[in-house]
Amino acid sequence: MVDLSYDFIITLQKEVLRKFGAEVILPADCKHLSHAILDTTTKLVSETTLKRVFGFAVAQHSFSRYTLNTLSQYCAYKDWEDFQQRHHQQAGGAPATENNKWNTLKAKADAVSHYTLLTLKNRSGVPFQQTAARQYCFAHVERFLESDYAATALIAPSGWGKSIALVHVAEHFWFGREGRYKQDVCWFIHAHAAGSLLLKGFSLSTWLDNQLNLGAGENLREYFAQHYKDKGGRLVLIIDGFDEMSVAGDKLRMLYSKLEDFVYSNDRYPWVKVILSIRSSTWSDIFQHSQQYPAFRRYWYLGQEMEEETNINLPPLTEQEVKTVLHNYLFDPAIIRTFSEQFLQRLRYPYYLQIFCQLNADAEKHFVDEHLSLYEIISKFIQQRLFNSPSNSLKIRIIEKMLSLLDLGRNGIYTDKGLLLNQNADLFPAYKELLADNILVEENLSQEIMFYVKVRFAHNMLLEYFTAMKYLQDSQQQITQCLVHQVLEHLPQSPYRVGVFQWLLRFAINQHNVQGIRCIFQGNFTAPEKSQLLESLALHYQHEGKGSNELKAIFPPSYFQQYPVKHYVSDDIFQFRNRSVLHVLLTLVESPEDKLRIRFILFMNALVGLHAEQCEVELLQLKKLFATELRDDVCWVSPYEIALFFYDYLKFGIVDEDVRTRIYQFSNYWSYATQPLTFCQQIVYRSLSCIFSMLGDYETQHRYAQELFTHVPWLRFHKSDPFRVLVLCRQAEACLNLGDISGAERLCRHAEQVVKQYPTEFIYSRYPEMLQKVMQGAVLYAKKEYPRSLRQAEQAMEHLHKLDFKTLAIANYHLLDKLYHHLKMGHQQYEVQQQLELIRKSTSFKHEQVRI
Incomplete structure (x- = not known):
C-alpha cells in the first residue's frame, strides 16, 4: 500500500477524465469508465474503486499499486512511477533544500487536502455549492488559531454537518481564492487514511517527519523550530471523522491515545495545530475521562458553546443559514417567508434540512406544506437510521424499553441509562448507534461522588412517533374507538397528546382507513386539538390532489349536524391561520350558522392582514349568506353590518352612522348575554372591542370591557379563552x-x-x-x-x-x-x-x- 501523501492524485484524475472525454464525472459515469479502462488496458478497476478515486465514496485506505498503475496505463503511461516522474519533471521538481522545504511540505499537504475536500463535497447530502458556511465555525477556529491551545474539536451527533463545516473552514482560511492564511501548511485528511497508518504502528509525529525525508533521527517540528525563518506559518492538521472508522473500541481508543500523544507533544511548538471532528457519543466514551486532568483543558479548546451534559459544542444552523440553503436550493422566497418558527427550528438540524431538500428536489414540483413535510422528514429519518440498520431489532428493543420506563410519555421525557440498559452487554453496540444517529441523547449529570446519566429522545417528535407506533402495535395495527379512548384516558391534554394522534391519523390516511379516521375525530378532544387534526387531514388530501371528494367520503352529508363545526373551529375569530383548510370546510358544512362561522373567520383573517381585495370577496359571500339563508334581525346589528363597518372605515375612512348608533347601544342588549348566544350574537360581542379601538374611542372601549365581564360572568372564569x-x-x-x-x-x-x-x-x-x-x-x-x-x-x-x-x-x-x-x-x-x-x-x- 502506498502512503497517503502522494502529490499527483488530482493530476491523475484530470488525465483520466481527459482520456475518457469528459470535463466532470458523476457517480453513474463510473460504471462506463470502468468498461473503458477494461477495453484499453484489459485490466479491471471496479466501479466502487473508481467512486473512491473520484471522491464519491470514502477511501477506507490508500489506493493500491494495482489501481494506480492501471489508471496510469489507461492514460498511456508505463505505470504509476512513470506517471509521477514525468509530471515531476514537467513541474520542474528539484530536491528539497532548506529554503523550500516548507513549500515542499505545503505542496504535499495541498495535494492531499484538495482530494479530501473533493471527496467530502461529493458526499454532501445537499450539493455543496448550495450549503451555507457556518459563521460560528469560522469564529471558533479563528479564536483557536490565535490562542496557545494545541487542539480543538467540532463535537456533535451524526448528521450535524461537521464534515461540510470543516470544508467551509478549510476553504475560508487556507484553500479559497481569498484564504486568510495562505502561507500555512494545512493537511486535511479523513480519519480512514490516517487510521490505516496509525494502526500499522505509525505515530502522527513519525508520519509528519517522513513527509520531507529529513533522515533518520530528524524531527520536522524541531527542524522548523531551529530554522524558523524557513517556516511560512502554522502547520494545521485537520482530521475528519475518526469515529466513522469501523474498528473495535480498543483500537479506536488506541488511535485517540496516539492523537493525544501528538497533541501533548506540541507543547513547545504552538504553531502546530490539530482540528478534529468527532461525534458527541464518542467524545463521551474516549475523551471525557481526560477532562479530570488539568492538562486536558490546557491543550484542548472546546469553545464557548460547549454543553458538558450532552457533549456538543457545535450549535445547529442559525435560522439565517437555513434560509441561505433554501435560497440556494431555489426555493421561492415568498414561500420561505411563510415558514413558521417551529418548522425553521426543525430545519436547523442539517440532516433534517437535507431530507427536506431531497423531498423537494424536483424544481417543477409544488412545495409540500411545512406540516406534512415535517412528518415526512421524521418518517424518512427513522426509516434510514433505524429500520434500514442491520441492528434494527436490538435498537427497537431499546426503544420499547425506553417507552416502558417513560410510561409512553406520562413520566416525562428522561430515563436513567442504567435502568435502560440493565447491564445487558448485547445492547451496548446498538445503544451507541442510537446515540451516534441522534435518535437518543445522553445528558451526563455525573458528579465526583455519583454516576448519573439521563437518556431522552433527541426530539419530542421522535417520542410522539414511537409512542403512536407502540399503541398501534398493541392494537394489532387497527385504529378503533377503544384505542382512541385508551390514548385519551392515558395521556393528559397537551401538545404531546396531539402529536401522538397526528401520527395515528397519518397512519390511518396512508392505510386508506376511513373508519379509523372517523374514530379519531369522534374522540373527546378539545376544539384546538380537533382543529389541528382537521388541518392535518385537509392538508394531506389537498396535497394529494383529491381535495374535498375524499373528505366528503370521510365526513358524509349531515356529519357536521351531528358533530357541529364549532367543535373543530374555535369561536375565536383569529384562530385558523390556514385559509385553505377553511375553504375545504366550506365544501363540507351544511348549516348556515357553520357557513357564517367560517366566512367571518376568513373575513377577519383578511382584515388583520390588510388584504382589502380578499375582504371584498368575503363581504360579498356574507351578503349572499344573509340574503338567502340567514336572517339579519337576530341581533341588534348583524355580522354582515359589522364586517361592512370595518371595511368602509379602513378603506374609505367613512362611518355608517346608523350602524354606529346601534353599535353604541350595546348597553341595552346585555340581556342576550344571559342566554345561550347564537353565533351571530357571539360575532357582534367579539367585534365591539376591536371597533372601539379602531375608532379611537377608549372611554367606551374601557366601559364596554367592564360591562362585558359584569354581564357575561362565565367569561371571568374561562381564563384560557382567547377572546x-x-x-x-x-x-x-x-x-x-x-x-x-x-x-x-x-x-x-x-x-x-x-x-x-x-x-x-x-x-x-x-x-x-x-x-x-x-x-x-x-x-x-x-x-x-x-x-x-x-x-x-x-x-x-x-x-x-x-x-x-x-x-x-x-x-x-x-x-x-x-x-x-x-x-x-x-x-x-x-x-x-x-x-x-x-x-x-x-x-x-x-x-x-x-x-x-
Whole structure:
C-alpha cells in the first residue's frame, strides 16, 4: 500500500477524465469508465474503486499499486512511477533544500487536502455549492488559531454537518481564492487514511517527519523550530471523522491515545495545530475521562458553546443559514417567508434540512406544506437510521424499553441509562448507534461522588412517533374507538397528546382507513386539538390532489349536524391561520350558522392582514349568506353590518352612522348575554372591542370591557379563552390612552401569565398573544423604561414578521419609531419608516385608520 501523501492524485484524475472525454464525472459515469479502462488496458478497476478515486465514496485506505498503475496505463503511461516522474519533471521538481522545504511540505499537504475536500463535497447530502458556511465555525477556529491551545474539536451527533463545516473552514482560511492564511501548511485528511497508518504502528509525529525525508533521527517540528525563518506559518492538521472508522473500541481508543500523544507533544511548538471532528457519543466514551486532568483543558479548546451534559459544542444552523440553503436550493422566497418558527427550528438540524431538500428536489414540483413535510422528514429519518440498520431489532428493543420506563410519555421525557440498559452487554453496540444517529441523547449529570446519566429522545417528535407506533402495535395495527379512548384516558391534554394522534391519523390516511379516521375525530378532544387534526387531514388530501371528494367520503352529508363545526373551529375569530383548510370546510358544512362561522373567520383573517381585495370577496359571500339563508334581525346589528363597518372605515375612512348608533347601544342588549348566544350574537360581542379601538374611542372601549365581564360572568372564569385575553389587552390599551398606566400594566401582566399558563389554547390563537406583546411594549414606553420597551417591541416584531398580522405590525412599528427617535438610533428609525411605507403600498386600506 502506498502512503497517503502522494502529490499527483488530482493530476491523475484530470488525465483520466481527459482520456475518457469528459470535463466532470458523476457517480453513474463510473460504471462506463470502468468498461473503458477494461477495453484499453484489459485490466479491471471496479466501479466502487473508481467512486473512491473520484471522491464519491470514502477511501477506507490508500489506493493500491494495482489501481494506480492501471489508471496510469489507461492514460498511456508505463505505470504509476512513470506517471509521477514525468509530471515531476514537467513541474520542474528539484530536491528539497532548506529554503523550500516548507513549500515542499505545503505542496504535499495541498495535494492531499484538495482530494479530501473533493471527496467530502461529493458526499454532501445537499450539493455543496448550495450549503451555507457556518459563521460560528469560522469564529471558533479563528479564536483557536490565535490562542496557545494545541487542539480543538467540532463535537456533535451524526448528521450535524461537521464534515461540510470543516470544508467551509478549510476553504475560508487556507484553500479559497481569498484564504486568510495562505502561507500555512494545512493537511486535511479523513480519519480512514490516517487510521490505516496509525494502526500499522505509525505515530502522527513519525508520519509528519517522513513527509520531507529529513533522515533518520530528524524531527520536522524541531527542524522548523531551529530554522524558523524557513517556516511560512502554522502547520494545521485537520482530521475528519475518526469515529466513522469501523474498528473495535480498543483500537479506536488506541488511535485517540496516539492523537493525544501528538497533541501533548506540541507543547513547545504552538504553531502546530490539530482540528478534529468527532461525534458527541464518542467524545463521551474516549475523551471525557481526560477532562479530570488539568492538562486536558490546557491543550484542548472546546469553545464557548460547549454543553458538558450532552457533549456538543457545535450549535445547529442559525435560522439565517437555513434560509441561505433554501435560497440556494431555489426555493421561492415568498414561500420561505411563510415558514413558521417551529418548522425553521426543525430545519436547523442539517440532516433534517437535507431530507427536506431531497423531498423537494424536483424544481417543477409544488412545495409540500411545512406540516406534512415535517412528518415526512421524521418518517424518512427513522426509516434510514433505524429500520434500514442491520441492528434494527436490538435498537427497537431499546426503544420499547425506553417507552416502558417513560410510561409512553406520562413520566416525562428522561430515563436513567442504567435502568435502560440493565447491564445487558448485547445492547451496548446498538445503544451507541442510537446515540451516534441522534435518535437518543445522553445528558451526563455525573458528579465526583455519583454516576448519573439521563437518556431522552433527541426530539419530542421522535417520542410522539414511537409512542403512536407502540399503541398501534398493541392494537394489532387497527385504529378503533377503544384505542382512541385508551390514548385519551392515558395521556393528559397537551401538545404531546396531539402529536401522538397526528401520527395515528397519518397512519390511518396512508392505510386508506376511513373508519379509523372517523374514530379519531369522534374522540373527546378539545376544539384546538380537533382543529389541528382537521388541518392535518385537509392538508394531506389537498396535497394529494383529491381535495374535498375524499373528505366528503370521510365526513358524509349531515356529519357536521351531528358533530357541529364549532367543535373543530374555535369561536375565536383569529384562530385558523390556514385559509385553505377553511375553504375545504366550506365544501363540507351544511348549516348556515357553520357557513357564517367560517366566512367571518376568513373575513377577519383578511382584515388583520390588510388584504382589502380578499375582504371584498368575503363581504360579498356574507351578503349572499344573509340574503338567502340567514336572517339579519337576530341581533341588534348583524355580522354582515359589522364586517361592512370595518371595511368602509379602513378603506374609505367613512362611518355608517346608523350602524354606529346601534353599535353604541350595546348597553341595552346585555340581556342576550344571559342566554345561550347564537353565533351571530357571539360575532357582534367579539367585534365591539376591536371597533372601539379602531375608532379611537377608549372611554367606551374601557366601559364596554367592564360591562362585558359584569354581564357575561362565565367569561371571568374561562381564563384560557382567547377572546377574554383579547378583551383584557384592549382594556389595557384603553387604560393606557386614558392615562392609567398602572392599570394597563396590571392587565398586561395578567394576560401574559394566562398565555404562559395555557399555551395549548393559543397554538392557533396567536392574535391575542401578539396583541399582548405589543401592548406590553407600549406600557413600558409609557413608564419611560425605554431599553426594556425596545427589547419587547423588537421581540414582538420577530414574531410578527412570520405572521400575517399587519395591523399589529403597524402599531409595533409606530412604537419602534418613537423608541428609535428617543434613543437617537437614526439608521434603525429609517428602516422602520421604510417598512411602514412598504405596508402602506401593499394595501388599499388607509394606513392612518388602522388601529385593530
